[in-house]
Amino acid sequence: MNPVAAAVGEAAPAKVNLYLHVLGRRGEDGYHLLDSLVVFAGATDQVEAVPAAGRIAPSLEVEGPEAGALSVEDPARNLVLRAARALAQEARIGAPAAAVTLRLTKRLPVASGIGGGSADAAATLRALDRLWGLGWPRARLEGVARRLGADVPACIAARPVRMGGVGEVLAPSPRMPARLGLVLANPRLPLATPAVFGARAGGFSAPATLPEAGWRDAVGLARDLATLRNDLEPAAIGLCPPVAEVLAALRALPGCLLARMSGSGATCFALMADAAAAAAAAERLPRAWWRWGGGLYAATA
């Protein structure tokens, strides 16, 4: 595969955990063993990689409505730069090719349970794989992704996936309904993932049993999901009580089939019959919240 001379852009869609069961803990580091069905929403960040002559290392520019939340942090810790450095090292890319400007348009709320940082890291790996002409198979990119965070491997394909292990074991998802709407809502309060895992009380869950053939419509999917849980929801509500208000508001939306928290929160989602119903419903939520309505992300490759 030949390197691309011009800029390369990749969308970084929000991850939604339709259910999240905590099965146990891994001995070596205490990470939690999970079973989760993950889908990606049409709500996205965007990463653009542009060759930057005259420099020697990747650099980062952040813009967009949610950029402010990242401005307080050291840019070197940003998952976009960490992903670029990890791939350059693994692929033995040095100057001048490694000198790229990475432009991140941040639209997804930070530390909100929809894996924005993980999606940005995965989008960066995909963009640089193309820009540098690597043409790596997905499994090889997932190997680099694993070192960046538990959610990053699932974000490489950005397609519905069943997540196991501590996040790195990926199995095909049963078929999703052709029409499905998602409303996402966040009370604009960040929740740190380690704090939520730390506050979790109670025992462990069993893995879910899912229909192999998948679901024909959103109603059938919601019916099956209603028998499952997000095991982190009680701990997140304890740390951030407004999560319960967000869930109540989603459940009160006309057409809501199921409402639940995603990941470690505080973002919650509602399932709707289709994208148009979800987009209309999101408008009814409080303006002070971050809110979005639409369908699943459609990966192109």
Ligand SMILES: C[C@](O)(CO)[C@H](O)COP(=O)(O)OP(=O)(O)OC[C@H]1O[C@@H](n2ccc(N)nc2=O)[C@H](O)[C@@H]1O
């Ligand atoms: C809860 C989920 O959002 C479900 O999709 C993810 O598993 C979290 O993924 P993530 O944010 O990429 O997580 P990481 O950045 O790897 O880990 C943050 C922290 O969360 C805790 N953590 C994370 C994943 C996992 N399977 N078990 C854990 O206990 C650990 O304390 C870890 O230090």
Ligand SMILES: Nc1ncnc2c1ncn2[C@@H]1O[C@H](COP(=O)(O)OP(=O)(O)OP(=O)(O)O)[C@@H](O)[C@H]1O
């Ligand atoms: N590009 C980035 N976007 C968001 N957060 C980033 C980024 N780079 C580094 N971070 C750090 O990662 C932390 C988690 O961010 P993120 O938005 O991915 O959380 P999350 O949505 O709770 O993730 P998850 O659902 O995977 O637990 C932030 O608090 C921030 O310190």
